[in-house]
Amino acid sequence: MKKANIVVIGGGTGLSVLLKGLKTFPVDITAIVTVADDGGSSGRLRKELRIPPPGDVRNVLVALAEVEPLVEELFQHRFENGNGLSGHSLGNLLLAGMTSITGDFARGVQEISRVLNVKGKVLPAANEEIILHAELEDGTFVEGESNIPLAGKKVKRVFLEPNNPEPLQETLIALEKADLIVLGPGSLYTSIIPNLLVPGIADVIMKSTATKVYICNVMTQPGETDEFKASDHVQAIYEHIGENIIHSILVNGQNIPFSYAQRYAGQGAKQVEVDYDGLQKLGLDIISDDLLYFDNYLLRHDAIKLSQRLLSML
Incomplete structure (x- = not known):
């Protein structure tokens, strides 16, 4: 069927609650x-790297992920200290990094989805x-x-x-x-x-x-x-x-x-x-x-x- x-x-x-x-x-x-978010870590990354903001996408990826809870926690981990790192979540940085490697935000999301064994597809609106x-x-x-x-x-x-x-x-x-x-x-x-x-x-x-x-x-x-x-x-x-x-x-x-x-x-x-x-x-x-x-x-x-x-x- x-x-x-x-x-x-x-x-x-x-959205994340529903998807879980x-x-x-x-x-x-x-x-x-x-991909309209402009506050916090997402806002900083979009300004500095000229990429769509990763925050909402990150939360949805985690909601649909089928991985060990520790990997989920790692992806959501937010740095509290460090010059330039403070306030950023690791998942946002990974999405920014994958966008840089693939040259395309949507492709970056797709690759991270594989890493997190995401159930379903996560697509940025633009x-x-x-x-x-x-x-x-x-x-x-x-x-x-x-x-x-x-x-x-x-x-x-x-x-x-x-x-x-x-x-x-x-x-x-x-x-x-x-x-x-x-x-x-x-x-x-x-x-x-x-x-x-x-x-x-x-x-x-x-x-x-x-x-x-x-x-x-x-x-x-x-x-x-x-x-x-x-x-x-x-x-x-x-x-x-x-x-x-x-x-x-x-x-x-x-x-x-x-x-x-x-x-x-x-x-x-x-x-x-x-x-x-x-x-x-x-x-x-x-x-x-x-x-x-x-x-x-x-x-x-x-x-x-x-x-x-x-x-x-x-």
Whole structure:
């Protein structure tokens, strides 16, 4: 029996959590990962070496890796001391080194995937350096992915520079072959939408006959989705891309314990309200389930439950 082809699009922690769950099932996985990051170690490497930022790609590689835990830990190890080394993670440096050896970032990712025995394919959304810009509601502009949430104002739209980066052919082929296309979970304006703005990607998704689902974030993100309901997340994607991009939305129906809600409120975040009426008006199938996993002081999606819910849609 043919394995289902699942393409997951996004970046950040949410994407890595989902992939850790999905890789335990007999499916073919392709992860399309944002390359708009410009903060921390990734930002330094992209400035110094003029390569796409490796951070989000590194996290996804580790999530899909099938290696000894110590190798995983080594790849994620961040140097705390050393002139020039401080703040860099070893995985970022290895990706930068492999890009230098192969002369191509996507090829470098492919070679590192072999070393880590990655289950599935990890593809950068574009094979070049991209700068993310935002136009805010008050008409001002912000440059750089890491600066957008810091502006503390409502985002009107985001756009890429250059505005026509070349998508990888492999990415378009993976989307054409997909049985299920998943957007998220992840930062709406800085992890999900930037991938869809790379020319060709949204067009192929629109034409695809695959099941298309958006995984809504559990919490609002300060400086990015303050006060957003579930339908506001979808509306933002529609305004950037078009209305046929997804068929379904997967939302968390579980209440957050008071102690967690309080802790997140202290950081300016709260539980995303699932406004069923608003989602139905957008013509979406709504799948609601208890999807939370409590990781020490953090809320995460339960990777296995989330994966099972997605696979039940095939």
